[in-house]
Amino acid sequence: MKSSTTYSLGLDFGSDSVRALLVNTQTGEELATAVHYYKRWKEGQYCSPSENRFRQHPLDYIEGIEATVRSVVAQVGPEIAAQIVSIGVDTTGSTPVAVDATGTPLALLEGFQENPNAMFVLWKDHTGIQEAQEINELCTKWDVDYSQYEGGIYSSEWFWSKILHVSRADAAVHKAAYSWVEHCDWVPFLLTGGEDVRQMKRSRCAAGHKALWHESYNGLPPNEFFVALDPLLDGLRERLFDKTYTSDVSVGNLSAAWAERLGLSENLTVSVGAFDAHMGAVGAKIEPYYLTKIMGTSTCDVLVAPVEGEEKLVKGICGQVDGSVIPQMLGLEAGQSAFGDIYAWYQRVLAWPIEELISKSGLIDEATKRKLIEEALGNLIPELSNAASKEPIGASGELALDWMNGRRTPDANQNLKGVIAGINLGSTSPKIFRALVEASCFGAKKIVDRFLSEGIPIKGVIALGGVAKKSPFIMQMMADVLNMPIKVVASEQACALGAAIFGAVAAEVYGNVPEAMERMGSAFEVVYEPNQANVGAYAEVYERYGRLCDTMEKHIMNQIKNNG
Ligand SMILES: Nc1ncnc2c1ncn2[C@@H]1O[C@H](COP(=O)(O)OP(=O)(O)O)[C@@H](O)[C@H]1O
Numbered sequence: 314m315k316s317s318t319t320y321s322l323g324l325d326f327g328s329d330s331v332r333a334l335l336v337n338t339q340t341g342e343e344l345a346t347a348v349h350y351y352k353r354w355k356e357g358q359y360c361s362p363s364e365n366r367f368r369q370h371p372l373d374y375i376e377g378i379e380a381t382v383r384s385v386v387a388q389v390g391p392e393i394a395a396q397i398v399s400i401g402v403d404t405t406g407s408t409p410v411a412v413d414a415t416g417t418p419l420a421l422l423e424g425f426q427e428n429p430n431a432m433f434v435l436w437k438d439h440t441g442i443q444e445a446q447e448i449n450e451l452c453t454k455w456d457v458d459y460s461q462y463e464g465g466i467y468s469s470e471w472f473w474s475k476i477l478h479v480s481r482a483d484a485a486v487h488k489a490a491y492s493w494v495e496h497c498d499w500v501p502f503l504l505t506g507g508e509d510v511r512q513m514k515r516s517r518c519a520a521g522h523k524a525l526w527h528e529s530y531n532g533l534p535p536n537e538f539f540v541a542l543d544p545l546l547d548g549l550r551e552r553l554f555d556k557t558y559t560s561d562v563s564v565g566n567l568s569a570a571w572a573e574r575l576g577l578s579e580n581l582t583v584s585v586g587a588f589d590a591h592m593g594a595v596g597a598k599i600e601p602y603y604l605t606k607i608m609g610t611s612t613c614d615v616l617v618a619p620v621e622g623e624e625k626l627v628k629g630i631c632g633q634v635d636g637s638v639i640p641q642m643l644g645l646e647a648g649q650s651a652f653g654d655i656y657a658w659y660q661r662v663l664a665w666p667i668e669e670l671i672s673k674s675g676l677i678d679e680a681t682k683r684k685l686i687e688e689a690l691g692n693l694i695p696e697l698s699n700a701a702s703k704e705p706i707g708a709s710g711e712l713a714l715d716w717m718n719g720r721r722t723p724d725a726n727q728n729l730k731g732v733i734a735g736i737n738l739g740s741t742s743p744k745i746f747r748a749l750v751e752a753s754c755f756g757a758k759k760i761v762d763r764f765l766s767e768g769i770p771i772k773g774v775i776a777l778g779g780v781a782k783k784s785p786f787i788m789q790m791m792a793d794v795l796n797m798p799i800k801v802v803a804s805e806q807a808c809a810l811g812a813a814i815f816g817a818v819a820a821e822v823y824g825n826v827p828e829a830m831e832r833m834g835s836a837f838e839v840v841y842e843p844n845q846a847n848v849g850a851y852a853e854v855y856e857r858y859g860r861l862c863d864t865m866e867k868h869i870m871n872q873i874k875n876n877g
């Protein structure tokens with residue numbers, strides 16, 4: 314480790330906002346942070362939730378970089394800003410975009426600015442369900458099952474499903490697209506002034522978990538595989554990549570233009586990007602076989618294991634990739650496609666009558682109406698949680714499934730839908746909310762059970778993300794359902810912290826990630842111990858949940874089959 318005081322900046326692009334965090338590389342002290350909510354995204358532009366279409370405009374990201382980094386620089390002043398040596402980047406994924414040969418997203422080019430197909434296809438966009446199915450069918454027929462390191466089932470949340478879907482849906486975008494890039498690859502390329510997409514350093518994490526890349530295939534599957542999928546893809550593979558990089562590697566220095574725009578020095582290393590969850594796990598000081606749960610809009614469950622002996626394939630997860638979390642260790646990923654998003658959905662359902670009726674009321678003035686609505690909505694989830702916590706476990710029969718945005722794992726199936734069952738005339742808002750929270754925790758247990766049944770031990774659970782920090786009710790329930798203690802990370806921005814740690818290694822402040830993680834990673838603020846009085850009761854409801862899962866999966870898949 315170098316001894317002088319330096320600072321590293323982590324940029325964490327979440328689903329709704331981007332966060333910047335400045336960290337002391339010697340101590341891990343967090344000096345300043347800033348958040349920017351994506352403007353167009355917040356207004357619902359370019360999205361159609363009922364069609365599962367979620368697109369983000371590159372300008373939302375560019376404006377976010379500028380706003381957050383400038384704010385952090387202003388908070389700490391020029392003296393400290395001059396000692397910033399690195400920027401690390403994490404983003405959601407798979408969130409790809411079509412680009413021209415200079416690596417510019419098409420939505421930044423004349424004629425494409427308002428075209429959702431020319432924008433980033435956010436991880437939770439499931440417009441490519443049909444395409445994912447075709448990829449799966451082809452994988453089973455091909456001499457090599459290219460999905461084997463991605464849990465054996467390719468998902469519509471991932472790179473190739475999205476590329477194929479957009480290429481088919483939009484001839485103009487297909488024609489103009491020289492290549493496709495992940496959000497986490499584009500940001501470092503942008504910041505370092507990249508001009509040739511063939512030189513873009515692609516993330517091992519994104520490529521291995523979502524793009525069918527594997528060292529044993531010498532990169533991506535061959536062109537013939539993609540041509541067999543659809544001749545539209547002919548030649549694209551050659552314009553993508555063979556090589557991938559772990560995030561301890563430098564992409565280059567901050568470009569002069571971006572240095573000026575952000576108020577930073579040009580002598581600043583930008584490291585290779587990766588997904589938010591994987592970097593969050595490093596911010597949380599992940600240890601081998603500790604399941605690190607990033608609990609926000611969705612959950613991403615990350616585990617690392619030593620690379621030793623013959624690699625065992627784990628079925629039904631989001632892949633196993635050498636170096637996707639810590640270089641030279643195997644990174645395994647699973648998760649739920651909706652988690653906090655389920656509570657956000659229920660909040661929207663309940664918010665509708667509140668907003669409508671109060672805004673039409675003649676009893677109070679406009680300013681009071683606005684304040685009342687804001688107060689009511691702000692308190693809705695905490696109040697529901699409080700009331701739900703007083704309901705006995707499983708006594709009133711409401712039972713839900715957490716597949717509101719399909720099922721990411723175990724066994725990806727994005728055709729599946731959420732369910733609320735067992736309702737009677739006594740079902741209240743808190744009881745239904747409780748059933749939704751139980752479903753989200755049971756979905757998490759299904760993942761733990763899958764790892765265990767596939768022979769992957771789980772020594773403990775670490776949690777981070779918005780829900781882990783904000784909801785003791787949900788966290789206690791999760792500990793009871795899993796029957797495992799859960800350690801919650803103290804940092805408010807563990808993903809950005811992880812990104813800053815990678816930046817520091819790429820800038821050679823540290824020789825390797827474990828050393829940097831030990832010095833800079835977050836402490837834990839609380840441990841939720843399972844309450845043994847509840848464990849048995851939850852286990853009974855979990856069995857009922859499992860039976861409802863089986864019944865509904867059969868029902869939904871039969872319906873799809875019968876409707877052709
Ligand atoms: N008090 C709360 N209880 C439960 N869930 C909450 C609470 N406050 C926020 N959430 C959920 O947290 C999620 C956002 O998580 P966060 O980690 O902040 O963002 P992101 O997923 O974009 O990284 C939202 O889906 C929201 O419903």
Ligand SMILES: O=C(CO)[C@H](O)[C@H](O)COP(=O)(O)O
Binds near residue numbers: 589590611648
């Ligand atoms: O699958 C992912 C990473 O592999 C997504 O990026 C992640 O689940 C979305 O993150 P968030 O819920 O924090 O918005």
